[in-house]
Amino acid sequence: MITWRLRGSVKTMPSQSITLRTIEAAKPSASGDVYTWDTGLRGFGLRVTPRGVKSYVLQYRIEGGSARRKTIGIHGSPWTTQTARREAERLLMLVRQGIDPVEQQRELKRREKALNFSAYCDLFVDLYLQANWPDTWPEAMRILENIAKPRWGKRPLSALKRSDMVKLMDDYADRPGQRKAVHSLLRKLFNWAVDREDIEVSPLAGMKAPKAVASRRRVLGxxxxxxxxxxxxxxxxxxxxxxxxxxxxxxxxxxxxxxxxxxxxxxxxxxxxxxxxxxxxxxxxxxxxxxxxxxxxxxxxxxxxxxxxxxxxxxxxxxxxxxxxxxxxxxxxxxxxxxxxxxxxxxxxxxxxxxxxxxxxxxxxxxxxxxxxxxxxxxxxxxxxxxxxxxxxxxxxxxxxxxxxxxxxxxxxxxxxxxxxxxx
The missing domain is CATH 1.10.443.10 (Intergrase catalytic core)
Known part of the structure; x- marks a missing residue:
């Protein structure tokens, strides 16, 4: 069926298979958003706004509850009929497991906000460093405050990638002792985050640690x-x-x-x-x-x-x-x-x-x-x-x-x- 909703009113029209031809033929309505529901995949649909923006959506119910709707993405790269249909199938698998995709996305956003790098460093200091490094945690905290926090600030912990770590290590190539200390501390932080299931994989996972620095003995004559x-x-x-x-x-x-x-x-x-x-x-x-x-x-x-x-x-x-x-x-x-x-x-x-x-x-x-x-x-x-x-x-x-x-x-x-x- 084709339906549109405007301030509570719902109208329906016959459903059809969502293909590129269907999308190109879909027209906007001045009355409100127009929805086309796919005949092959239940709940998968196309929405057209009054301004002509076309996006893929999924409508579903969790354990007999009220209908909910989630926007998959706007038509065009990367969302084609094929990629959007595959994403709808993935989301429906979650629905069958009793997982609400909308709530899951909201929870991820909440976690990203709560797990910004700067705030997570503070948590790491309070819950891990002070308990496990009682003598040296102040120096570790200074590394976080002076080197890591200014660099990554409020970026989500999960958004940090291997490339971020490589750039940091390159910036300290001329200070091998500091480079080793920074790497060691961040490895502990990210491994702790993995243990707590706050991130899935450490951005330092598989990255070779800097070589141990021989104790310097240079004295100027x-x-x-x-x-x-x-x-x-x-x-x-x-x-x-x-x-x-x-x-x-x-x-x-x-x-x-x-x-x-x-x-x-x-x-x-x-x-x-x-x-x-x-x-x-x-x-x-x-x-x-x-x-x-x-x-x-x-x-x-x-x-x-x-x-x-x-x-x-x-x-x-x-x-x-x-x-x-x-x-x-x-x-x-x-x-x-x-x-x-x-x-x-x-x-x-x-x-x-x-x-x-x-x-x-x-x-x-x-x-x-x-x-x-x-x-x-x-x-x-x-x-x-x-x-x-x-x-x-x-x-x-x-x-x-x-x-x-x-x-x-x-x-x-x-x-x-x-x-x-x-x-x-």
């Missing part, structure tokens, strides 16, 4: 420290002062990049990182040595907001490009320094180094200067070794005076290196 310091004069804002403060404070790359003037007290000569910006969720006071204070005083007199920024709104970025520029200047500077010695030299090569190696370099030099390991760990804000476990729980001493002395000794050492002659 004294000549390299001098060349790096002097190279900072030539790389421009904000990289020169930024790298020098990396050297002087020994703090993490991102912690220095996100430094805010509200954290700096130049009179007290301290930089206080708030708990939300530290790896162990504890406030960390970094004494500022004379050279560090000098670097900060030489900056903008405005002194509000982010210290290292080119936009005024976001922290400095573009570390790889800055590193390449530093390398070029370091090679030139070391050639000039040794050129004055009139000694035969093989081609100059500076072994590969990373920004994080600056932190290890500082820690190594503190040990060489006779600073106790527990003070070095306090400077680095490490919760490991002498400050981990039971000792860390009961020993709440912050080593503030000792940290100040250690960083002043490091400041003095750098000053001596800068004024010394090149070392053959």
């Amino acid at each position: 004294h000549e390299e420290i001098v060349c790096l310091w002097n190279a900072c004069e030539h790389v421009g804002w904000p990289w020169g002062p930024y790298v020098r403060l990396l050297i002087l404070t020994m703090q993490r790359r991102q912690e220095v990049a996100e430094m805010d003037w509200s954290e700096i007290d130049l009179e007290a000569k301290t930089w206080t990182l708030p708990p939300e910006r530290t790896k162990n969720d504890e406030a960390h006071v970094v004494p500022l040595s004379p050279l560090a204070v000098e670097q900060l005083r030489a900056m903008s007199p405005k002194r509000s907001g982010l210290v290292f920024t080119t936009t005024g709104k976001t922290p400095v970025s573009g570390f790889s490009k800055a590193k390449r520029t530093l390398d070029e200047h370091m090679l030139r500077i070391i050639a000039e320094r040794f050129g004055h010695l009139n000694v035969e030299m093989t081609p100059i090569v500076i072994p590969e180094w990373r920004f994080h190696d600056i932190r290890r370099t500082g820690a190594t030099n503190l040990q060489a200067l006779g600073i106790p390991i527990e003070v070095t760990e306090a400077v680095l804000n490490h919760i490991s070794g002498t400050r981990a476990g039971v000792a860390g729980i009961y020993n709440r001493y912050k080593y503030d005076a000792e940290k100040q002395k250690a960083l002043e000794l490091w400041d003095k050492k750098i000053t001596e290196l800068l004024s010394a002659s090149p070392i053959c």
Whole structure:
């Protein structure tokens, strides 16, 4: 039968087989939607709106209930008479099992809204990470907050594909340690989602994990420290002062990049990182040595907001490009320094180094200067070794005076290196 409905009125006309010819011959009515019901597949039909839009529909009843109608799709790619008929047959199989396709679709939409990636990360932290990673969950949460959430936001968890994972891994190709950590954490998140039947398949399923990263041991030599310091004069804002403060404070790359003037007290000569910006969720006071204070005083007199920024709104970025520029200047500077010695030299090569190696370099030099390991760990804000476990729980001493002395000794050492002659 052919029927149309307008504000409760229903009219019927003889049914016919829905074919391409039927669809082309179907005409709209100014009175309302016109329905053509297929003679071969019960409930399968074609709807034509007053504006002439043609779409496939399915009408059905669940266990003798009232009739319900579901739109399959508008005629045209991908919905042809064949594909729409196959979809109608699939939906009717659900109906025979007592499943309402309309309610199923609504439930899927509700789940997609509830299971957006950002909200699911919060659920993962609350129900899984805090219970299973009691010591390291804050760092895992930071990876989600700083890397994953900004990238995928409120996208449905089920909408994330292998291609999204590949793009993320490619973006961290130059940071293998971070790449490995991100992959490991997301694999746990998606596997947890599969276990809970929130998604069917993890987008990381079958994807090879990044290779384990060998523990780095690179420490810059004294000549390299001098060349790096002097190279900072030539790389421009904000990289020169930024790298020098990396050297002087020994703090993490991102912690220095996100430094805010509200954290700096130049009179007290301290930089206080708030708990939300530290790896162990504890406030960390970094004494500022004379050279560090000098670097900060030489900056903008405005002194509000982010210290290292080119936009005024976001922290400095573009570390790889800055590193390449530093390398070029370091090679030139070391050639000039040794050129004055009139000694035969093989081609100059500076072994590969990373920004994080600056932190290890500082820690190594503190040990060489006779600073106790527990003070070095306090400077680095490490919760490991002498400050981990039971000792860390009961020993709440912050080593503030000792940290100040250690960083002043490091400041003095750098000053001596800068004024010394090149070392053959």
